[in-house]
Amino acid sequence: MAPAAFPAQFKREVHTVNGVKTVVLTAGSGEPLVFLHGAGLWHGINFAVPWTEKFRVIIPFHPGFGESGDDPAITDTHDYVMHYLDLFDALGIDRLRLVGFSLGGLLAAKFAVEHGHRIDRLVLVGPAGLRDKAHPAPDLFKLPPEQIPSMLVTNFDVIKPYLPEKPDLDFMGDRYREGGMLARLWWEHPWDTKLPRYLHRLTMPTLLVWGEDDRLIPVQQAEIWRRHIPKADVAIFKGAGHLVLDEKREAVDAVQRFLS
Amino acid sequence: MVGNVRFDFMHFMPYVYLPENQKEFRSLWVDFPNKYYDPERGHALYQRYLAELVLADTLGFDAIVVNEHHNTAYSMMAAPNLIAAAVIPQIKNAKICVWGTPPNLEYPNRLAEEYAMLDVLSNGRLEVAFPLGTGMEYWANPINPATARERYRESIDIILQAWTQDGPTSYYGDFYTYRYLNPWPRPYQKPHPPCYIVGTGSPETIELAAQLGFGYSSVFVTKQRALELNQQLRQRGAEHGHQIRPEQLPLGVIAYVAETKEKAEEEAIEHMRYFFEDALRTTPTFLAPPGYLSVDQLKKRAALADKLHGAFNFQNINESFFVAVGTADRVVEQLEEWGETMGTNHFNILGAIGNMPHWKVVKNLSFLAQDVFPRMRAHAAVERRVAAE
Numbered sequence: 001m002a003p004a005a006f007p008a009q010f011k012r013e014v015h016t017v018n019g020v021k022t023v024v025l026t027a028g029s030g031e032p033l034v035f036l037h038g039a040g041l042w043h044g045i046n047f048a049v050p051w052t053e054k055f056r057v058i059i060p061f062h063p064g065f066g067e068s069g070d071d072p073a074i075t076d077t078h079d080y081v082m083h084y085l086d087l088f089d090a091l092g093i094d095r096l097r098l099v100g101f102s103l104g105g106l107l108a109a110k111f112a113v114e115h116g117h118r119i120d121r122l123v124l125v126g127p128a129g130l131r132d133k134a135h136p137a138p139d140l141f142k143l144p145p146e147q148i149p150s151m152l153v154t155n156f157d158v159i160k161p162y163l164p165e166k167p168d169l170d171f172m173g174d175r176y177r178e179g180g181m182l183a184r185l186w187w188e189h190p191w192d193t194k195l196p197r198y199l200h201r202l203t204m205p206t207l208l209v210w211g212e213d214d215r216l217i218p219v220q221q222a223e224i225w226r227r228h229i230p231k232a233d234v235a236i237f238k239g240a241g242h243l244v245l246d247e248k249r250e251a252v253d254a255v256q257r258f259l260s
Numbered sequence: 261m262v263g264n265v266r267f268d269f270m271h272f273m274p275y276v277y278l279p280e281n282q283k284e285f286r287s288l289w290v291d292f293p294n295k296y297y298d299p300e301r302g303h304a305l306y307q308r309y310l311a312e313l314v315l316a317d318t319l320g321f322d323a324i325v326v327n328e329h330h331n332t333a334y335s336m337m338a339a340p341n342l343i344a345a346a347v348i349p350q351i352k353n354a355k356i357c358v359w360g361t362p363p364n365l366e367y368p369n370r371l372a373e374e375y376a377m378l379d380v381l382s383n384g385r386l387e388v389a390f391p392l393g394t395g396m397e398y399w400a401n402p403i404n405p406a407t408a409r410e411r412y413r414e415s416i417d418i419i420l421q422a423w424t425q426d427g428p429t430s431y432y433g434d435f436y437t438y439r440y441l442n443p444w445p446r447p448y449q450k451p452h453p454p455c456y457i458v459g460t461g462s463p464e465t466i467e468l469a470a471q472l473g474f475g476y477s478s479v480f481v482t483k484q485r486a487l488e489l490n491q492q493l494r495q496r497g498a499e500h501g502h503q504i505r506p507e508q509l510p511l512g513v514i515a516y517v518a519e520t521k522e523k524a525e526e527e528a529i530e531h532m533r534y535f536f537e538d539a540l541r542t543t544p545t546f547l548a549p550p551g552y553l554s555v556d557q558l559k560k561r562a563a564l565a566d567k568l569h570g571a572f573n574f575q576n577i578n579e580s581f582f583v584a585v586g587t588a589d590r591v592v593e594q595l596e597e598w599g600e601t602m603g604t605n606h607f608n609i610l611g612a613i614g615n616m617p618h619w620k621v622v623k624n625l626s627f628l629a630q631d632v633f634p635r636m637r638a639h640a641a642v643e644r645r646v647a648a649e
Contacts, residue, residue, distance in 0.1 A: 075407075145545060169562060173555040180551030183406035187550070 005044030028052030406551025
């Protein structure tokens with residue numbers, strides 16, 4: 001039987017943030033570890049289970065994605081930074097360890113640029129948002145939707161259990177909704193040109209995690225992040241694509257060690 | 261049928277010289293390579309198509325209709341206002357319908373100006389429609405599909421303000437700021453040219469037409485859906501205080517008339533096949549860029565897309581859409597029946613179907629003008645007299 005995308009040990013909390021239903025999955029106890037997901041969480045959160053042994057793991061769905069509601073007022077990535085300020089207040093979180101993947105990596109970096117004093121340690125996994133003319137990320141909007149899942153991994157079996165076996169209208173509709181949210185943020189510019197200018201503010205210990213065979217955000221972009229962030233280590237995992245945490249337990253463990 | 265019957269001739273002006281391997285392309289829209297456009301053949305086609313529009317006027321059509329599409333062999337009218345400007349001096353009586361430029365694809369003040377220019381140039385014969393634009397247009401133009409509906413709404417507000425309020429005025433919106441909205445010239449018609457919304461039946465656009473008291477023309481929806489949309493519009497219009505008149509509900513019809521049913525079908529079907537199988541061929545992603553449709557609409561349309569953009573079947577197309585191919589008798593009968601059920605007296609006739617050659621277009625328009633329109637106009641006149649007595 002296929003594993004559940006969201007293991008039962010994670011509890012669902014429903015918050016209302018600025019009028020928008022925000023679903024938060026939490027498990028474990030200890031210091032708070034917040035994970036900001038990418039442009040869709042259909043592949044589930046099984047990768048995060050080991051972290052629950054040491055941390056209170058908090059995985060919110062961004063507004064416009066997964067189980068959270070839509071917030072048409074969100075028109076750029078900074079609006080998410082403001083959303084997370086409010087959500088962390090609602091959750092009573094002051095200081096935290098922050099892990100962001102892909103779109104969530106960009107959001108984590110932007111949050112940490114502005115509110116660095118609250119972030120003990122920062123992990124950016126295949127973060128999106130840099131404009132690297134030498135190693136450009138493919139334009140997500142131009143990729144045929146049916147090709148995207150296989151571009152996320154080197155081993156398709158890792159995500160296969162979370163995909164419908166045949167074309168599924170609901171699955172298609174859910175992805176279309178998330179694509180629409182992403183378009184609100186990124187249709188004009190699928191990157192944040194000013195980001196490098198502010199990355200020097202990430203003075204907390206930072207770990208960059210990448211799959212060596214990432215076909216969505218080229219691994220060469222890690223070097224640009226490393227160059228701009230004062231105390232950044234880079235961990236690159238062979239035989240992994242964009243969903244490096246889903247594909248490589250070693251990557252999950254490396255994050256855990258870095259955060260401990 | 262109520263009031264005067266009205267017949268429009270709509271031309272898509274397709275570029276028809278496709279490469280032999282054209283079937284290998286999943287779409288003739290958005291990314292179909294423009295190296296296949298030969299400007300010399302394009303010139304000849306423009307000459308021919310403009311002559312066909314002028315012919316429609318000469319034959320007694322009430323209006324000619326042009327519209328806008330980008331990056332496609334489906335249409336050579338990336339800028340329909342240019343076509344309108346080119347034919348206005350040659351078209352003496354017919355109305356000029358630009359149905360139309362998606363307001364999102366131009367600055368609203370500029371569109372207000374261009375339409376006002378055409379209205380003044382044509383002595384007040386312009387009619388305009390405000391389409392949101394197909395999904396494909398948003399892949400070809402630098403406008404965000406996810407905020408397209410909000411922007412569209414604002415653009416229409418600006419255009420109406422520009423036309424109805426003495427300038428200079430100001431407009432401070434979410435998408436546009438106008439410190440001095442003061443377009444010259446102003447429209448010839450007062451308060452402004454007749455306006456329509458053209459759409460594929462999104463609840464949002466129906467509601468907008470109802471609010472503004474605009475006409476509505478549904479395109480590429482099934483007969484059943486078109487009927488529902490007309491009913492919805494009349495009902496919602498009334499709730500907004502607008503009595504929607506029959507002539508505000510132009511009914512898009514593919515029509516071809518010949519001497520016999522067999523001959524009509526023989527002459528028309530291959531071009532209908534081209535129209536549905538080739539000219540309209542595109543991908544689901546091009547049809548629905550991210551955020552362009554609500555999730556609900558996306559799911560509903562996934563079903564219709566197979567019918568419209570799949571393999572061609574004349575019977576299916578005939579049953580699903582307003583297609584009148586046959587003798588003049590039969591076409592009169594069908595148009596009158598549809599006019600009755602749809603509550604309209606306004607027919608927008610796609611009479612140059614797909615890659616139809618010039619002679620067939622001339623034949624078709626002539627049969628329509630000589631054998632179909634006079635009879636329907638006479639029937640309507642009798643009905644008017646009966647109603648008056």
